[in-house]
Amino acid sequence: MESTHRAPRPAAGGEGAGASRQDDRRSARERLRSRLAGTRRPGDPLTVLAVFGTRPEATKMAPVIQELGRRPSIRVQVAVTAQHRELLDQVLDLFGIRPDFDLDIMRPQQTLTDITTRALRGLEAVLAQARPDLVLVHGDTTTTLAGALAAFYRQVPIGHVEAGLRTYDKYQPFPEEINRRLTDALCDLHFAPTPTARANLLREGIDPAGIFVTGNTAIDALLAVVQRDYRFRRDELARFPSPGRRLVLCEAHRRENWGAPLEEVARALRRLVERNPDVELVYSVHPNPVVADTIRRHLEGVERVALLDPPEYADWANLMARATLLLTDSGGLQEEAPALGLPVLLLRDKTERPEAIAAGTVLQVGPHEEPILREAERLLRDPEAYRRVARARNPFGDGRAARRTADAIEYAFGLRPTPPEPWNPEG
Secondary structure, X not given: OOOOOOOOOOOOOOOOHHXXXXXXXXXXXXXXXXXXOOOOOOOOOEEEEXXXXXHHHHHHHXXXXXXXXXXXXXXXXXXXXXXXXXHHHHHHHHHOOOOOEEOOOOOOOOOHHHHHHHHHHHHHHHHHHHOOOEEEEEOOOHHHHHHHHXXXXXXXXXXXXXXXXXXXXXXXXXXXHHHHHHHHHHOOEEEEOOXXXXXXXXXXXXOHHHEEEOOOHHHHHHHHHOOOOOOOOOHHHHHOOOOOOEEEEEEOOOHHHOXXXXXXXXXXXXXXXXXXXXXXXXXXXXXXXXXXXXXXXXXXXXXXXXXXXXXXXXXXXXXXXXXXXXXXXXXXXXXXXXXXXXXXXXXXXXXXXXXXXXXXXXXXXXXXXXXXXXXXXXXXXXXHHHHHHHOOOOOOOOOOHHHHHHHHHHHHOOOOOOOOOOOOOOO
8 A cells, every 4th residue: 555654845945845856756756657567577568458439539549549559668459349330430440440359339229328338348358358557548438437447447557538627517518527537536647638637637636646738639630630632532521611602510419418409509500501691501410319300300401501421530620621610519629620720619508628718719609599699690790700719729739649648658657767748738
C-alpha cells in the first residue's frame, strides 16, 4: 500500500525550494510508475490494448493507434465491440486499422444493458488472451465503461483518452456523463484534452501525476483527412453547396433530445430553409428509428433539404470544410468544426465542452425552436457576427495530441525520461 506521508515543504522561494520541487516531481514519477508496475520483462515491448466500439471513438483513437504503432517500445493491439457496426467499419477502413479482436455485439433494438453486459463478457475473454500492460479507452460510450471495468477486474492499468470532460448533470448527456465519470474513477492515466478537463480531474481527487494535457485527438484525425482537392466517395455529396447557395449542416441524435426536443429542432430547420432561399440543408440522419422517423416526418420532401444516411467520416469532414454553418448536439463536432473555421450552434442545454462556449466558437441555443432560428439567421445575415465566431481561436488542439499521448504512455512506464509538454490553448 502506498504511504500517505509527505515530508513538509520549505516555504516557496526559500532555501531548498528548488530541490523540494525536484523531489516532488521525482516522487510523483515514482508513485505513478509504481502503480503501473506489472509483470512485463525488461526489454519486452509495452503491450497496449486499445478498446472502442463506435465511429467517434474509432476516429479519435485512430491517430493514437497509428502513433503507438510507430514506437519500437510499444506493441499495440485493437479490440472492437462493434457497438455501432457499419459506422465503425467506415473509420476502420479509412485509417487502415485491422482489429485483433472483434466482438461484433451489435443487435437490433439493443438496450444499454445489452451493450454493457455483452461488451463486458467479451472483453473479459479478450483480456485473458491479450494480457496487455495497459488498456486504452476513449471518451464516454458504454464500450468505454465496459472496457475500463473489465480491465479493472483483472487489475490491468487503464488509460483514458479524452478524460475529464464534465457537465456534472448525470442525465446530460445520457448515459455519457456517468460513463465518463466512472471511467475516470477506474483509470490510472488520464489524457485530458484541455486545462479545464485537467482541473475537473484534480477537483475530484485524481492523482496529478497521472494526468497529461494533450489536446484532443479529434483535431489530429480531422487535419489528416481534410484536403483541398478531396474527391468524395459518395458522388451525391460533391454537388454541395449548389451554385449561389450556402450550405447548412445538421447532425442531431442524442438520447436526451429524443421526442419533443428533436421535434423543435426539425421545425426550426424547416423554417430556416423556407425563410432563406439561398440556404440548403444537409441533415446526416442517424439510423436509430426514433431519430429518423422524427426528422423525416418534418423534413422529407422539403425543397433544398437533403436527408442522408451518415456519410463516411472523411466525406463528412470535407463537407464541413465547404459549409457555412453547423447545427449539432454532437460532442465531437464541437471540437472539429472550429478547427475549420465553421461556426456551430449547439442543440443542447448543457455541454461537457465549455471551452468552446468560452472561446466563442460554439453558440449554445439548446434544442429550442425560436433560439435556433434566431441565432442561425443572425449568423447568416450579419457578416461581422459570423466572422467573430468563425475566426475565434480553437481551444481543443493543434494536431499533435496523439504524439503527446504516446509520449505520456512511454514516460509513465519508464520508457522515456521526461513527460510531454502539455497542450496550451493560449499558445
